[in-house]
Amino acid sequence: MICCGIDVGSRTVKVVLFNSRTGKIVASGIRDQGADQEALAARLFDSVLKKRALRRRDVSGVVATGYGRQICPFADTTVTEITCQAKGVLRLAPRAMTVIDIGGQDAKLLRLDRDGVVRDFAMNDRCAAGTGRFLEVVAARLGVGLSELDAMASRSRKPSVINSTCVVFAESEITGLLAAGVAARDIAAGVRASLASRASRMAGRDVEDPVVFTGGVALLPGMAAALGAALGHSVLVAPQPQMTCALGAALCAAGL
Amino acid sequence: MNRPGKDVKRRAVARQACCRGTAPAARSRRQSLSPFRWFDDMISHCLDYAEQAKASRRPIVGIMCEYTPREIIMAAGAVPVCLCGGDADTIASAEKHLPSNLCPLIKSTYGYLVEKANPFLEMADLIVAETTCDGKKKMYELMARSRPMFVLELPQKENDADAFIHWKAQVLALKVELERRFDVRITDCALRAAIRDMNEERSLRRRLASLMKAEDPPLTGRRLLDLKSSISCIPEDLAMYRNALDFLESRKRRGVSNGRVRVLVTGVPMVHGAERVLDIVEEHGGLVVCMENCTGVKPILEDVDESGPDPIEALARKYWKLPCSVKTPNESRIESLRHLVGEYRPECVVELVWQACLTYDVESDAIKTFFTEGMGLPYLKIETDYSLSDSARIAVRVEALFEIVRRMGARREKGGARAVRAVAARSAAANRRMS
Numbered sequence: 001m002i003c004c005g006i007d008v009g010s011r012t013v014k015v016v017l018f019n020s021r022t023g024k025i026v027a028s029g030i031r032d033q034g035a036d037q038e039a040l041a042a043r044l045f046d047s048v049l050k051k052r053a054l055r056r057r058d059v060s061g062v063v064a065t066g067y068g069r070q071i072c073p074f075a076d077t078t079v080t081e082i083t084c085q086a087k088g089v090l091r092l093a094p095r096a097m098t099v100i101d102i103g104g105q106d107a108k109l110l111r112l113d114r115d116g117v118v119r120d121f122a123m124n125d126r127c128a129a130g131t132g133r134f135l136e137v138v139a140a141r142l143g144v145g146l147s148e149l150d151a152m153a154s155r156s157r158k159p160s161v162i163n164s165t166c167v168v169f170a171e172s173e174i175t176g177l178l179a180a181g182v183a184a185r186d187i188a189a190g191v192r193a194s195l196a197s198r199a200s201r202m203a204g205r206d207v208e209d210p211v212v213f214t215g216g217v218a219l220l221p222g223m224a225a226a227l228g229a230a231l232g233h234s235v236l237v238a239p240q241p242q243m244t245c246a247l248g249a250a251l252c253a254a255g256l
Numbered sequence: 257m258n259r260p261g262k263d264v265k266r267r268a269v270a271r272q273a274c275c276r277g278t279a280p281a282a283r284s285r286r287q288s289l290s291p292f293r294w295f296d297d298m299i300s301h302c303l304d305y306a307e308q309a310k311a312s313r314r315p316i317v318g319i320m321c322e323y324t325p326r327e328i329i330m331a332a333g334a335v336p337v338c339l340c341g342g343d344a345d346t347i348a349s350a351e352k353h354l355p356s357n358l359c360p361l362i363k364s365t366y367g368y369l370v371e372k373a374n375p376f377l378e379m380a381d382l383i384v385a386e387t388t389c390d391g392k393k394k395m396y397e398l399m400a401r402s403r404p405m406f407v408l409e410l411p412q413k414e415n416d417a418d419a420f421i422h423w424k425a426q427v428l429a430l431k432v433e434l435e436r437r438f439d440v441r442i443t444d445c446a447l448r449a450a451i452r453d454m455n456e457e458r459s460l461r462r463r464l465a466s467l468m469k470a471e472d473p474p475l476t477g478r479r480l481l482d483l484k485s486s487i488s489c490i491p492e493d494l495a496m497y498r499n500a501l502d503f504l505e506s507r508k509r510r511g512v513s514n515g516r517v518r519v520l521v522t523g524v525p526m527v528h529g530a531e532r533v534l535d536i537v538e539e540h541g542g543l544v545v546c547m548e549n550c551t552g553v554k555p556i557l558e559d560v561d562e563s564g565p566d567p568i569e570a571l572a573r574k575y576w577k578l579p580c581s582v583k584t585p586n587e588s589r590i591e592s593l594r595h596l597v598g599e600y601r602p603e604c605v606v607e608l609v610w611q612a613c614l615t616y617d618v619e620s621d622a623i624k625t626f627f628t629e630g631m632g633l634p635y636l637k638i639e640t641d642y643s644l645s646d647s648a649r650i651a652v653r654v655e656a657l658f659e660i661v662r663r664m665g666a667r668r669e670k671g672g673a674r675a676v677r678a679v680a681a682r683s684a685a686a687n688r689r690m691s
Contacts, residue, residue, distance in 0.1 A: 067648065082656035083663075106649075117663050120628065123653060125639060125646055 001060045002026060005084065005249025006041060006075065008068030009033070011104030011132065011216065013041050014243050015048045017059070018250035025250075027051045028243055033104075038071045045074065061253035065245055079252045081245050082110060082121050087256070088248030089212050090116045092238055097208035100199055100227065100235070101245070102217035104132045109202045122202045129165040130198035132217045137167050138191045141174055142184050150220040152188040159189035165198045192222060196230035207233050214241040291500035294492075295482050299528070302337065302487045306379055309335045315438050316379045320365060321386035322555040322578055323410055325427060325571040326488050327454050329384070331446035332434040337376045338486045339383070341365035342529030344642035346373060353398055359610045360641040361527060362391045369399055376486070377403075382437060384408055384430065388582045389615060406433045414583045424572040431568065447567040451560045453489045458556040460497035465553050467504055468545040469600055472511035474504045477521070477544025478534055481551065486528065516543040517658045520602035522593060522623065523637075524610045525550040530642055533608050536650050541658045546600035548593060549608070554578060557592065581615035589619075590626050597631055603661045604634040606654070611641040634660050 001021055007014045011033050017026040029048040034040050045062075049055060056074065064075035065084040072078075081101075085108065089099050099110040105128045111120045124130055139149040153159075160182050164170040170191070177187050195217075200207075211233050213224050218241035228235040238244050294301070306316055315334040319326065329336040346367025347360060353370070354363055368374035377383075383405045385396035396405060409426050411419035431442050464483055467474055483500060485493045519542040526534055526549065537544055548554055558577060561570040579589035605627045609616045620637050627635040636657045638650055 067652070080652050080656040080659060082652070083659045115667065117667065118656070118660050120634075121653075121656060123649070125649060 002058055003250050003253035004059050004062040005246040006064050006072055007246035008041055008066040009103055010067055013044050014246040015044050016243055016246040016250045020254035037068045041072050063249040063253040065249040084248030085245045086110055086112055086118045087251045088244035089238060093212050096210050096212045098211040100213050101215040103215040107131050107199055130195055134167050141171055149188050150222045152185040153192045154222045156185040156189035158186050159193055160186045162190040162194040192226045196226040200230035207231055209233055211235045212238050214238045214244045216242050291496040294496045298485050305487055305490050306335055310379055315381040318377055318380040318383040321388045322550045323386045323388055323575050324384050325575050327450035327571055328431050330450040331442045332438055332440050339377050340527040341368050342527040346371055357612050358391050359613045361610055362395050366395050386410055388580055412582055412584050420576055423576050427572040428568055444567055451562055455559040457489050458559055461556045463501055472513045474511045476512050476538055478538055513543055516541055517661050518543055518545045518602045520546045520605045522548040523608040524613055524616050533638055537606055537654055540651055540654045545602055546596050548596055581619040604657055607637045609639045611639055
């Protein structure tokens with residue numbers, strides 16, 4: 001039985017097809033977000049099906065999640081990204097107790113109990129402070145891409161201190177640092193540490209191991225170590241960290 | 257969004273359509289109105305009432321907190337009216353004088369003053385200001401530049417005998433000020449009459465709130481929230497509370513629960529016009545069975561003692577006990593919440609904190625610990641203001657909260673079934689041994 005999870009996020013859309021009989025992921029796909037989210041999600045869904053020569057009627061259930069979860073007419077139901085993220089992570093790391101997810105425009109922290117039920121969660125609210133968007137703005141200001149920003153940060157020996165977590169304030173703070181002759185790599189390291197410290201503040205005191213890191217920001221090689229340093233816990237990056245939420249949605253569709 | 261200014265215009269149109277000479281017809285129509293329809297026009301009724309009071313030379317006294325004993329104002333022959341602002345549109349004007357990082361309730365209230373858009377504030381002969389938070393206290397200083405004001409100082413130490421003595425002196429000072437300003441004598445007899453009226457209103461509203469204790473309550477939290485008035489003890493309102501009780505208590509058909517998650521709401525007040533979070537909760541699968549805040553049951557849980565020798569003492573005592581986060585410590589809030597959880601049986605808790613409301617924000621840590629660790633109830637804090645930009649983000653969190661509640665419920669049922677099977681297996685084994 002093929003089930004589908006679709007995660008319509010702020011920056012990318014992800015689709016996972018899951019075979020509930022074999023317990024395996026059949027196919028998956030990811031696309032950058034655009035203006036016409038509905039058409040984009042539908043095209044991605046069809047192209048992932050095509051990889052395995054499947055058609056929509058071969059899929060027994062579709063669950064949509066993420067901010068755009070309401071815009072998928074082909075979904076049977078919606079489940080929030082909190083529940084889906086927990087399910088997806090637990091499939092890959094069954095003993096996970098804490099999940100940190102940093103995506104394009106939000107950051108989440110989930111605390112799980114021993115049975116894999118979400119005990120508590122925290123999310124950034126109105127603004128995109130401490131999210132992937134923050135890194136994008138800084139990278140653009142420094143004239144580099146996201147991976148280069150991360151690589152630069154790893155070369156720094158003397159990370160500068162960035163106090164602002166607000167994207168707008170941080171940008172003017174960085175302008176000031178550049179004017180003072182601070183090296184771009186030190187600014188990059190400061191920004192990475194500031195993002196990690198914000199995520200660790202969201203986690204508060206009681207962080208239980210294992211901590212699993214998901215979301216697009218987890219793709220940056222130096223980020224997990226920075227987060228680990230801020231939390232005082234080692235941080236495991238989920239395999240395919242952008243896809244865990246869509247996987248969780250597929251598991252919901254399979255009734256698992 | 258409802259704001260007095262807009263309601264005034266609607267009322268003026270309505271008045272043209274039905275001229276004042278047809279009072280008996282209007283009265284009979286009023287009797288046939290459903291209580292819900294009646295309270296939909298609450299602001300308009302309050303305006304009528306206030307204008308008539310003003311015409312018969314009764315002073316209008318604005319209040320902005322549940323700590324103010326309305327009874328003393330009523331006993332002075334005046335009309336107490338709540339001035340708390342719930343409209344995002346007035347905030348920009350307020351920010352001409354106030355910092356943007358301030359609670360939206362304070363800013364909206366003050367914005368009405370700047371725009372001269374709240375007819376009750378424009379009519380007010382006196383404003384009673386309460387020192388129930390620093391933001392309000394300093395805003396009142398700006399308001400006092402153009403409005404006659406009396407500041408009622410609330411001491412903050414919950415368990416301090418001296419604090420209560422000071423509070424009682426403040427309540428007495430309010431009485432003296434009203435007597436001086438309006439040239440009246442506030443007799444004990446008038447105070448007792450006002451206390452009886454307010455107790456009657458509190459008791460009716462308490463009975464309405466109690467309907468939510470039912471397994472399948474007859475109305476939503478939003479409907480219940482709408483059953484209240486900016487001016488207390490308007491006779492027609494009291495009649496409508498009774499109508500609502502008759503209608504809802506006798507109703508045989510099914511209630512509104514329909515599998516929705518029972519929610520207790522605590523935190524800051526949701527004043528008229530600022531009910532957005534309540535709507536989000538109820539539009540996403542929740543049923544708010546209890547609102548512990550100042551616009552909910554907090555001020556109506558206790559009455560004023562009618563039997564004591566000193567009505568001022570009785571009033572001071574009742575209002576002193578309100579468990580506001582400005583108090584330190586504020587243990588009676590926890591006690592009240594514990595009691596309400598027992599009575600209303602919520603499955604989870606939503607705490608609302610207006611942005612920059614320092615005292616509720618800080619206190620939320622203790623409230624969260626109490627609910628999650630003390631009561632085993634999932635808890636969600638929502639910090640927001642009056643703008644609508646974060647509604648979708650709030651909805652995600654509310655939906656996730658309900659998913660957690662349902663999963664916990666499913667697990668409990670599974671655990672229950674497992675326990676039943678274990679008992680059955682044990683008794684079967686025992687039976688086998690017996691035979």
